Amino acid sequence: MPLHPVGIRATEWGWRHASRSRWALHGLDFVIEPGERVLLLGASGSGKSTLLQAMAGVLGGSEEGEAAGELLVNGLPATQSRGHSGLLLQDPDSQVILARVGDDVAFGCENLGVPREQIWPRVQSALDAVGLRVPLDRSTSELSGGQKQRLALAGILAMQPGALLLDEPTANLDPTGVTEVREAVGCVLERTGATFVVVEHRVEVWLPLVNRVIVLSAEGSVIADGRPDDVLRTRGAELAASGVWVPGFPPAVPSRSAAAGATLLTTSELTVGRGLSRRQPPTFARAFPDVGIREGTTTALTGANGSGKTTIGLTLAGLLPPIAGEVLAREELRGHAGKHPIGWKSRELLTRIGTVFQEPEHQFLRATVRDELAVGPRALKLTNLEVAARVDELLERLRLSALAQANPFTLSGGEKRRLSVATVLASRPRILVLDEPTFGQDSRTWEELVALLSEYTRDQNAIIAMTHDQLFVDALADEVVRL
Amino acid sequence: MRHPFSRVNPVAKLGAALLLAACLVLTIDWVSAGTALLLELAAFAFLGVPARQFWLRTLPVWVAAPLTGITILLYGRPSGTVYWEFLAAHVSDGSINLAIATALRVLAIGLPAVVLFMTVDATDLADGLAQVWRLPSRFVLGALAAFRLVGLFLEDWRFLELARRARGVGDTGRFRRIPGQVFALLVLAIRRGSKLAIAMEARGFGGSVPRTWARESRFGPGEWLTVIAGLMVGMTAIIVAVTTGQWNFIVG
Numbered sequence: 001m002p003l004h005p006v007g008i009r010a011t012e013w014g015w016r017h018a019s020r021s022r023w024a025l026h027g028l029d030f031v032i033e034p035g036e037r038v039l040l041l042g043a044s045g046s047g048k049s050t051l052l053q054a055m056a057g058v059l060g061g062s063e064e065g066e067a068a069g070e071l072l073v074n075g076l077p078a079t080q081s082r083g084h085s086g087l088l089l090q091d092p093d094s095q096v097i098l099a100r101v102g103d104d105v106a107f108g109c110e111n112l113g114v115p116r117e118q119i120w121p122r123v124q125s126a127l128d129a130v131g132l133r134v135p136l137d138r139s140t141s142e143l144s145g146g147q148k149q150r151l152a153l154a155g156i157l158a159m160q161p162g163a164l165l166l167d168e169p170t171a172n173l174d175p176t177g178v179t180e181v182r183e184a185v186g187c188v189l190e191r192t193g194a195t196f197v198v199v200e201h202r203v204e205v206w207l208p209l210v211n212r213v214i215v216l217s218a219e220g221s222v223i224a225d226g227r228p229d230d231v232l233r234t235r236g237a238e239l240a241a242s243g244v245w246v247p248g249f250p251p252a253v254p255s256r257s258a259a260a261g262a263t264l265l266t267t268s269e270l271t272v273g274r275g276l277s278r279r280q281p282p283t284f285a286r287a288f289p290d291v292g293i294r295e296g297t298t299t300a301l302t303g304a305n306g307s308g309k310t311t312i313g314l315t316l317a318g319l320l321p322p323i324a325g326e327v328l329a330r331e332e333l334r335g336h337a338g339k340h341p342i343g344w345k346s347r348e349l350l351t352r353i354g355t356v357f358q359e360p361e362h363q364f365l366r367a368t369v370r371d372e373l374a375v376g377p378r379a380l381k382l383t384n385l386e387v388a389a390r391v392d393e394l395l396e397r398l399r400l401s402a403l404a405q406a407n408p409f410t411l412s413g414g415e416k417r418r419l420s421v422a423t424v425l426a427s428r429p430r431i432l433v434l435d436e437p438t439f440g441q442d443s444r445t446w447e448e449l450v451a452l453l454s455e456y457t458r459d460q461n462a463i464i465a466m467t468h469d470q471l472f473v474d475a476l477a478d479e480v481v482r483l
Numbered sequence: 484m485r486h487p488f489s490r491v492n493p494v495a496k497l498g499a500a501l502l503l504a505a506c507l508v509l510t511i512d513w514v515s516a517g518t519a520l521l522l523e524l525a526a527f528a529f530l531g532v533p534a535r536q537f538w539l540r541t542l543p544v545w546v547a548a549p550l551t552g553i554t555i556l557l558y559g560r561p562s563g564t565v566y567w568e569f570l571a572a573h574v575s576d577g578s579i580n581l582a583i584a585t586a587l588r589v590l591a592i593g594l595p596a597v598v599l600f601m602t603v604d605a606t607d608l609a610d611g612l613a614q615v616w617r618l619p620s621r622f623v624l625g626a627l628a629a630f631r632l633v634g635l636f637l638e639d640w641r642f643l644e645l646a647r648r649a650r651g652v653g654d655t656g657r658f659r660r661i662p663g664q665v666f667a668l669l670v671l672a673i674r675r676g677s678k679l680a681i682a683m684e685a686r687g688f689g690g691s692v693p694r695t696w697a698r699e700s701r702f703g704p705g706e707w708l709t710v711i712a713g714l715m716v717g718m719t720a721i722i723v724a725v726t727t728g729q730w731n732f733i734v735g
Contacts, residue, residue: 058684087685093635094678097628097686099606106697111687119697141634155686319645346653355649361671362639363646365663379651409670427651 006162012069042216086156102136146177243442261295303483354429376427499713506717516587552586
């Protein structure tokens with residue numbers, strides 16, 4: 001594939017987002033030679049993604065912020081060099097642009113004004129390079145997460161950029177998807193020799209492919225730059241403490257307690273599934289083995305993305321009706337309420353089964369963090385004093401006190417995750433259902449979550465977690481159900 | 484069975500349906516609508532529109548037409564002999580005529596629109612709008628990409644509902660909660676939209692280079708034939724109505 005690797009040079013470069021007084025990045029000085037492969041590390045909030053977007057030339061004009069110094073791609077200001085670099089983002093769903101695979105890959109070529117007769121050969125060779133062997137008219141919505149990311153990569157590749165810029169491209173993927181994408185990228189770099197910059201907080205994923213590591217400080221300046229071995233040896237501990245997943249620095253895991261108590265919930269010959277509405281037939285149905293959820297235990301439901309984990313979890317949580325079979329609440333759990341969680345009132349559910357959704361934003365209801373935490377306790381009609389006591393305790397425990405008056409939608413990814421777990425714990429349910437609680441989290445948030453959940457089961461509660469995070473399963477799970 | 488219109492450029496179908504509708508909304512009489520309807524049904528039969536698909540897809544039109552008719556029958560402007568009266572409802576010679584004319588008109592405009600659009604693909608339509616009709620590509624492609632997000636929004640809405648039940652506030656005030664839910668959906672939509680915009684920009688969308696098109700949107704004899712057929716059906720209906728003296732121009 002004819003393509004010229006490009007160099008990237010920053011001279012005293014900085015960026016301040018509009019409406020912020022602090023510079024997100026400042027005084028950056030570095031030269032990335034054509035063909036170099038760089039891993040860009042830093043704590044969350046250090047401006048890694050911003051830097052990557054700036055290199056891709058998509059960091060907007062004056063209405064989005066203010067730049068200082070100079071950032072050159074292939075000798076041209078980055079803002080004028082669109083097309084010299086290709087940017088791959090984190091969320092597979094937001095990167096699919098068109099409905100058919102071939103059209104989606106061709107989209108970038110069309111925008112660059114590539115003549116029609118050259119477009120289709122480019123599309124085919126880009127799809128070959130990322131190993132996506134599907135018909136050109138295949139619907140893009142039928143692809144898995146890993147396939148969507150490879151499709152987006154092919155779309156970039158077809159533009160024949162001199163630099164590939166990847167922003168946590170595997171954070172939302174299951175382990176198979178991660179391997180798929182990493183291998184596709186490796187193959188592309190072999191073929192093209194393109195310059196490569198990747199932002200990622202899971203270091204081990206990209207370590208085999210890079211030959212240089214640049215570390216940004218929390219204040220947005222370069223604090224380390226060099227060969228991967230050297231940088232990780234001298235800065236590893238510091239990076240791990242700031243939330244980066246560094247090989248050899250695993251997060252702390254609490255000791256296990258093995259005191260299973262009474263059974264709270266059982267399933268019998270359960271089949272789950274869901275359609276778009278109650279009236280429509282389900283889009284898929286899946287049988288689920290009989291399980292018993294016991295006090296003081298954690299049950300992990302594992303399986304690839306798309307294996308129906310979410311649907312099973314929401315059915316166990318009393319939110320979706322089973323298609324066949326039963327979810328049965330035992331005496332110990334149900335108290336005065338009925339046998340089937342799906343028949344419970346919303347308020348009855350609160351103290352019995354709590355659910356933490358995969359997307360925290362789906363469950364936020366109020367304009368401040370404090371009010372958000374009070375929703376459950378208020379629905380339980382606790383006194384103002386009791387509500388305040390519970391809220392204050394959780395704010396403190398989850399390091400959210402300083403954010404008590406902030407809007408939940410404006411928090412960072414890790415803060416949103418902590419808040420979404422806290423809002424459910426506030427009403428003290430006996431069973432906690434969590435959907436991919438550690439998805440895309442940095443090691444610090446991971447460590448806090450695992451400690452919190454371990455403590456929660458120690459109080460004779462139970463956890464059901466849908467996850468494909470093996471480290472999480474190893475740390476907490478007493479039972480594993482593979483789907 | 485292959486649908487006879489599946490290979491026709493969507494903008495030609497859109498043009499044909501619009502021209503036909505334009506002819507039929509000029510007058511309210513049962514002759515023009517009846518003529519158009521007969522011609523259309525004959526054309527569908529001749530071209531071999533698959534019967535099962537036809538009835539399934541056009542069912543809403545068949546339901547809507549008599550309902551519109553009944554409404555006009557009861558509440559249309561009364562004239563001539565009045566046969567039945569109840570409160571504001573009158574059934575008269577005039578309203579009977581008007582009801583038949585309207586019901587036929589709904590069928591004559593609705594059926595071809597549904598049949599022509601049974602096989603339209605959004606991407607092909609966008610290709611046609613931008614290349615044949617020369618609408619700005621920024622607008623057309625932006626709308627096309629945004630359209631794809633609708634499925635994600637439906638999913639979001641379901642999760643928002645389930646989450647309300649999970650948070651203990653799902654028992655009462657289903658309607659009172661809607662504004663809050665709409666707001667949350669809006670926030671999610673803006674977030675998804677801006678991510679999509681970055682992804683599109685990163686692929687050179689909105690740049691200064693004139694855009695090329697990977698697939699040519701053709702407007703050939705088949706397309707012209709479709710448009711002319713639509714116009715012919717409309718014109719024939721008008722001519723028949725005028726010659727039989729039933730022409731009832733809508734203005735005045």
